[in-house]
Amino acid sequence: MKLLSVIALPDRVKARFESSFSLVEGRLEDAVHLQPDAILCSIRPYRFDRVVIETLPASVKMIATYSVGHDHIDLEAAAARRIAVFNTPGVLSDAVADAAMLLMLGAARRATESIALLREKRWTGWTPDQLIGSELGGKTLGILGMGEIGRRVAQRARAFGMNIAYHNRRAVAEEQALFHPDPHALIAQSDVVLLAWPSTPETRQFIAAKTLALAKSSMILLNVGRGDLVNDEDLIDALKEGRILAAGLDVFDNEPNLHPGYLDLPNAFLLPHIGSSTWEARLAMADILVEAMETHDAGGRPVNRIA
Structure with a gap:
């Protein structure tokens, strides 16, 4: 199979894809003359909206995103074109959970x-x-989004002697963790709040003036979810005015052009979106996508197929 990668890959990761596919690195525009069977992408630099997907050559049967997040891909448009879409769930959870603890300690x-x-x-x-x-x-660590990453952070935080509370769409089987059906109540009662949500219409800009007004002045806010969960102006004002204690951020709205107001804040501990940046995670992400594309090509149904 011919695989067009429209993202830059570390050499060890590139070698993993090359061991299974005829890998070509290039731009999305190159798909027209390359006629690839599959495209490897990530959250940047391209958005696979309906127009882009509808103009992909007929040879493209798969899109593999080198990320867990997939809001850069129009899944309905892909399904309409019968293009299978795969992501990388689970395999980077430990790396991101480690980074969340780094943010927590750095801010605290x-x-x-x-x-x-x-x-x-x-x-x-x-x-x-x-x-x-x-x-x-x-x-008390309050986790907004008790998915795989949230659980891994909870496990680590318990080792530090923290109490765990969380909000999710529904309660999950998480031992020694208090479920809050109302995320606002969770914020009001937590000493540290971790954003581990995906970006959805319900979660975007959730952290804003109204929600920050509920927080303790000693609260620490952490974000390993998506940058657009936070209203930057409101969070910067709260940090400047001491209405919350500190923030630890690994993701930002409009990356890489983060709000310059963060850069001068002594109580903002900032990382450049390195949550999954470990060799273990990077290679596992390649492995799960290689396996998915090979399974799909053989007529199977990969567990990480999302469209």
Whole structure:
């Protein structure tokens, strides 16, 4: 099978695809003359909307997105063209959960200020009042979106002695975790709030002035879900005015053009969307897509087929 990759791949990941397919790296526009059987994409730089999908050559039978998120693909349009779509669920959950803990610790222990103090050569030595942060033990972690990533974060947070609460569309079988049917009540009662939601009409811009007004002044907000879950202006104002304690963010609206207001906030701990950036996750993402495309080509139904 000929596979057109419209994203840049690490060499080890590229080799995995090359072991199973005739891999060509190029632009989406190249599909017309390359006539690939499948296209490998991700959340950037292309959006596979209805117009794009309808203009793909007839040779294209599969779209494999190197991501869990798939809001960049019009699934209905793909189904209408009988193009199978696959994503990478589950295999990056541990990597993202690790990153969530990094965000939590970085925000709680004032890592942005600490790193700046050292790198700018302003540190004059230990003092009792230097950069006092917060411990995690005994605090309540409220998780908005108790999917696979939410569960993995809960597992790690329990090891830090945290209490777990969550909101989901429905209660899940999660031991020692308190279900909140109302996400607003969860925010009001949590010391740390983790956004692990997908981007949907119901979740977009959920974190805004009204919801932030419910939070404790000591609350820490974390986002490993989607950037558009947050109203940037409202969150920046809340951080500036001390209405919440801190934020740890790995995803941003309009990436890579994050709101410049975050950059000057000492209580914002920021990462450049590295949640799944481990070799273990990257190779597992390739494996699950290779297996899906081979299974589909052989007439099977891959478990990660979403259209």
